Amino acid sequence: MDSVSGFHPVRNDKCVSRVIGLFVDELIISMFQDVFNLAWKGAETEKQIGDVREIRDINRKADIINL
Secondary structure (H helix, E strand, C coil), X not given: CCCCCCCCXXXXXXXXXXXXXXXXXXXXXXXXXXXXXXXXXXXXXXXXXXXXXXXXXXXXXXXXXXX
């Protein structure tokens, strides 16, 4: 340990490394959550589009039967 400043380079490097590691972990988790949420919303939208198409097909078939 440096007796003048009390700075221990190995310990401080490990501490900084851990803090940076935690920050990166949180950043990656946040990014994956955002991507998952967007994918989930996209899947819900696709299902809604499919439901609308199904309703249109049913209505079209009903119109043909009523003719």
